Amino acid sequence: MTEQAAPRAGLEGVAVADSAIAKIDGTVGELRYCGYLIKDLADHSDFVETSALLWDGELPKQDKLAKLRTDMRQQRGLPTLALDLVQRLAGEQSPMDCLRTVVSALAIGDDVLTTDDAVNRERAIRLTAQLPTIVAAYDRVRKGKSIVEPREDLTHAANFLYMLTGTVPSDEEAEIFDTCLVLHAEHGFNASTFAARVTAATMSDIYSAVTSAIGTLRGPLHGGANTAVMNTLLEIGSVDAVEAHLDGMLARREKIMGFGHRVYKVVDPRALILKQFARDLAKQKGEPKWFEMSERLEELMKSRKGIDMNVDFYSASTYHYMGIDADLFTCVFAMSRVAGWTAHVLEQCANNRLIRPRANWVGPDDRDYVAVDQRS
Ligand SMILES: CC(C)(COP(=O)(O)OP(=O)(O)OC[C@H]1O[C@@H](n2cnc3c(N)ncnc32)[C@H](O)[C@@H]1OP(=O)(O)O)[C@@H](O)C(=O)NCCC(=O)NCCS
Known part of the structure; x- marks a missing residue:
């Protein structure tokens, strides 16, 4: 039998192509489009x-x-x-x-x-x-x-x-x-x-x-997370209820939406920009609750689990302040x-080549076909 290499679950860390579109350095929280820092594009481009x-x-x-x-x-x-x-x-x-x-x-x-x-x-x-x-x-x-x-x-x-x-x-x-x-x-x-x-x-x-x-x-592990974040905030309902709610979710080993990332080991640079938008809009709309709840959740997740927010976290409160319904958030992500x-x-x-990976075989060895009336 030929030796099988262990598969990389979720293809983590596997490079599957050369690309010149986005460069992400997850260790320092840096994202560039075609060489340009995301912060520069956020500040100067549209x-x-x-x-x-x-x-x-x-x-x-x-x-x-x-x-x-x-x-x-x-x-x-x-x-x-x-x-x-x-x-x-x-x-x-x-x-x-x-x-x-x-x-x-x-x-x-x-x-x-x-x-x-x-x-x-x-x-x-x-x-x-x-x-x-x-x-x-x-x-x-x-x-x-x-x-x-x-x-x-x-x-x-x-x-x-x-x-x-x-x-x-x-x-x-x-x-x-x-x-x-x-x-x-x-x-x-x-x-x-x-x-x-x-x-x-x-x-x-x-x-x-x-x-x-x-x-x-x-x-929900990808773009659906922004809707899920808003649903969590709506469920929690108040700043005072954040801690008990989070602890309950963690005790049940539930994933907290809007946190964690496969690539970023530090905070996602986009999340920091979105946090500022949520803060500004909270002030502008005179409705600080959603921002304050989010900030409390962010602090607690960091202290309880050491896990940072991702791009979906403050996009939820930002879009909510703009009057966009929570179930549209993932569509807004797709629009972008x-x-x-x-x-x-x-x-x-x-520069095309068919993408066709393989799997390691973990099923049964060769079997003889059994007629339907003889199956135990
Ligand atoms: C994004 C995500 C799918 C990355 O997944 P991943 O690289 O496969 O990492 P894992 O799910 O294996 O998580 C690694 C560890 O961190 C924990 N963890 C990661 N994200 C977590 C979260 N959001 N809430 C609670 N725990 C989390 C896992 O439970 C796991 O802990 P364990 O080793 O004790 O089991 C994951 O962080 C997640 O599900 N986040 C919530 C959904 C989300 O916001 N998605 C949008 C991403 S931009």
């Missing part, structure tokens, strides 16, 4: 420019960026079929289920067998422009409100909040939301991105890759990460 960086590997020059902004603004609308689907599904499916189904349906009418780079780039731009429209329309329909058409004069972030609420947000709120999108846009070979690359590596189409990624993101997913599809396709 979501559309950051998407261009992810797709092209370079910050766009002025004319290219202006064209991209126009293209994305013009492509926010949904085809009739997709809108019909949103209306049909809004009362029946959860937001992430609806998003996954509608993104899959966006392939209808497109010649998906054409997978060359130029066409895939156009699709990446269109998908990134359209995801917010799906999410906002879903929320409006399920609340019995009329769908708000996208407005070309608003930024990507402001337009989403406008389509969601029917009101143009303040510049400050739109900017905070835009930065949240920058922070979530890319994170290397996380589970959903890996799923997208595995799909693309079979030479399937970009819609299928993004659909796989959305299905993977929704799990679609830029990273599609950048990875482009990178995978540019």
